[in-house]
Amino acid sequence: MIDYDPKIVEEKWQKHWEKEKTFASHPYQGEKYYMLEMFPYTSGGIHIGHVRNYTIGDVVAHYKRMQGFNVLHPIGFDAFGLPAENAAIEKKIHPKDWTYSNIDTFRRQLKRLGFSYDWDREVITCDKDYYHWNQWFFLKFYEKGLVYRKKTPANWCSTCSTVLANEQVEQGKCYRCATPVTQKSLKQWFFKITQYADELLKEMKNMDNWPVAVKKMQDNWIGKSEGVQIDFSIFHNGEKLPVYTTRPDTVFGATYLVLSPSHPFSEKIAKKNPSLKSEIERMRQEQLIKGEVEKRGIFTNLWAINPVNKEKIPIWIANYVLMEYGTGAIMAVPAHDERDFEFAKKYNLPVRVVICPPDKNLHGENLEQSYVGEGKMVKSGKFSGMASDKARKEMSEWMKENKIGTFQVRYKLRDWCISRQRYWGTPIPIIYCSKCGTLPVPEKDLPVELPFNIKITGKGGSPLEKVKEFVQCHCPVCGEKAKRETDTMDTFVDSSWYFFSYASLKGDSFPFDSREAGYWMPVDQYIGGIEHAILHLLYSRFFTKALRDMGLVKIKEPFTRLLTQGMVVKDGAKMSKSKGNVVDPQDIIDRYGADTLRGFILFAAPPEADLEWKKEGLEGINRFLTRVWRLVTEYASNWKKKLEETYSENREGKEKELQKMVNKTIEKVTQDIEERFHFNTALACLMEFVNYLYLYPEKESLLFQESLQVLTTLLYPFCPHIAQELAERMGYKEDLCYLRWPEYRKKLLRSDKVTLVVQINGKLRDRFFITTRENKENVERKVLNRERVQKHIQGRCIKKIVHIPGKLINIVLD
RNA sequence: GCCGGAGUGGCGGAAUCGGUAGACGCAGUGGACUUAAAAUCCACUGGGUAAUUAAUGCCCGUGCCGGUUCGAGUCCGGCCUCCGGCACCA
Structure with a gap:
């Protein structure tokens, strides 16, 4: 007998698989199964989390093949992104060289783990053959009105020197480097994801094979709410001042009105009234930093009229009202809103109860906290006495009829900001001409290639701005000298459609072949980390819908089933360099072999749970x-x-x-x-x-x-x-x-002998073999004659016998 | 604060539809092999209690308290703890 030597065995078969293209996929042959794992961002080498993700996927791919499915199991590399630029600054190596050398390492390690990929379909997002199509999609979106540019305060990370999408801000900090995010006003390009807000939300109801946690997170992120826009007006000139509320039933309890410091009316006031200007500016600054700040506000000396009862209420400007949501102004109902209550207490503003809980009466003067629940309407004109949930509907109708309010559906979801002031990404295909304005690059001129002759310093704005040969160009309309856009695209654009690219062998004039993609798509099983619950997964869903509306694909959703695998932890903590508890898969492969590593990862925990490394x-x-x-x-x-x-x-x-x-x-x-x-x-x-x-x-x-x-x-x-x-x-x-x-x-x-479990009053007392042929009565007689059973039932009365044939008998005694 | 998820031996975990709690692995203990050790193979292994008929018996035990049921790790109600997400979204 020869000893088990994994190194020899594994390398032998890896060579065989590579040479024979054992796992290559061919379309149109039988029932397809598209198995996909989230492709890696290749900074450094493979880590244990990747190994887990890919091992789980590989088991499924193999199993489905053996079940006779025509399996597509591709892999590629997410290759654009900031770490490449950071490496350039720190190690004086070109982002391109750094990236491709990482990819080589990754590819070698993936092969060394023996994953059954179809390597012919590999995608590298920083190849111009790939990002060409990012630009193409951009142009198509532009034609469809799904892209626009606007100057707006954007999330700014000073460490990364770039703006971030809302989805990339976590607890007020940069998702990548945890620098507190500030707001900076810049002209940015946006994808109009909000156009699909409702469909993105609705379609989730049909996505039974997605984890509830992920759906819930997307649900919260889209943040649909239904309410009423109520038109308050300014007392002295009758100018309209609309507010948005989801609780129109509390409108009689409004005791003041609050504007966001960034509200146009606040700006007007600031201009007119220099004494308020500095305070308004200060509050606006406070809002730039995300996170909890103490509520602060000022009275404007102006008054508003509540349209439902013509009451005159003071107008305040406060730091707790956001400009980006609703109308940027609210009616404050301290009795029934926690935030308004807190503010009213601080500034001694009146509190008026209009809803009482079923069991008691509340009074504004001595209320200790706001009451946000349902109840009975009071002090609300003709709605007094009604149940609040009913009043909510009836009052909305009434306001609509009297033209003082309109129904509104609002979303928290904002459009996707895709501009990045970085080098290592897809150039945005736009030209600015002083005569003709903002123009898309003609399709025939794609791709707009990323120049390689560049110095990355990490300082002083976008690196591309400093590359003359790149910036200077000619206007596609008038032919005069013009300038290129120097921002590049968010790398999440790259990963929003890569699964379509895998699903077809590339053509020169199209991002993918619709026929072949139509065969393989949608992905039957997708596996990846939960950290992408909203970012990548929401963007990919948006892209798929946009592509469908462009007629490129027929499907509505890209991923039929989703599995989010748990983390790999060691000593109770997520593996990280700073904690010094990182395990390098390469060391494990060298010592035990790939099969042992794969086996352990699969054996130690079910896929969705965290895995403790031992x-x-x-x-x-x-x-x-x-x-x-x-x-x-x-x-x-x-x-x-x-x-x-x-x-x-x-x-x-x-x-x-x-x-x-x-x-x-x-x-x-x-x-x-x-x-x-x-x-x-x-x-x-x-x-x-x-x-x-x-x-x-x-x-x-x-x-x-x-x-x-x-x-x-x-x-x-x-x-x-x-x-x-x-x-x-x-x-x-x-x-x-x-x-x-x-x-x-x-x-x-089936065997003809089974163990019968005997319980007395639900407690296990005996077990013995019976043959499956024996009838019920016979078995019960045998049970009652057992010595151990006799011992317990002696002198007691049998109330009931529960008999589950072939399994269990429970004798119930008094 | 709100929304998810999870709490089972010394450890990772199993028990899929309400029916034998602790599969399998790790660690540990005993034995075989060996000059010896490693490796390997075999057996035991939740806690407590009892020395009788020496085969086991009995009691307790799945975060805590209660409920439903002949029977609850599993279902229901109420808490506690941990992890993850969101967080002035009106």
């Missing part, structure tokens, strides 16, 4: 694989074409038991993959099977030979190298990935 567990899997190796190399003889003994119905005794074991193992492994992706229990079951085979006495029998063959086949999706090698040693010369997955026979799972 060196000892790794050794456990390695021991298991060694046991499989020894068993097969020692006892296996010839690979059989058909598993006759496994399914024969004429076995008795030990053989029958083994046969049952084989069928049970197939059943369990199949179900665990098929129904739940619980690879940990699938592997546990294979371990049990191996333990059983070790103790089985007749290792020369045909049935035992077949059992080894089944074991090898079932192991293949998890640890493909060792399985393929063992299959070959048994005489199987083909690739296991195209061998049909074994089936189990239900009939052979």
